[in-house]
Amino acid sequence: AGAPASCQDALDANDDGRLNVTDAIRVLDFLYRGGRAPLAPYPAQGRDASDTDELGCESGL
Numbered sequence: 001a002g003a004p005a006s007c008q009d010a011l012d013a014n015d016d017g018r019l020n021v022t023d024a025i026r027v028l029d030f031l032y033r034g035g036r037a038p039l040a041p042y043p044a045q046g047r048d049a050s051d052t053d054e055l056g057c058e059s060g061l
Contacts, residue, residue: 009048009055015039017053 005011013023029035040049048057 007057009057012055013038015048015050017055019055
């Protein structure tokens with residue numbers, strides 16, 4: 001295991017305010033099965049438009 005991510009909000013792929021296996025499933029579904037893309041600001045870099053959760057972002061990815 002490495003160091004924790006400095007921008008946990010960027011890891012919240014389904015934007016439910018939590019980091020769990022469903023985030024990984026969403027990304028893998030998009031990459032390998034043509035599922036829905038991650039929410040905006042993807043594919044550009046930027047701030048989470050629904051930035052109402054408690055996940056922090058000390059620095060961008």
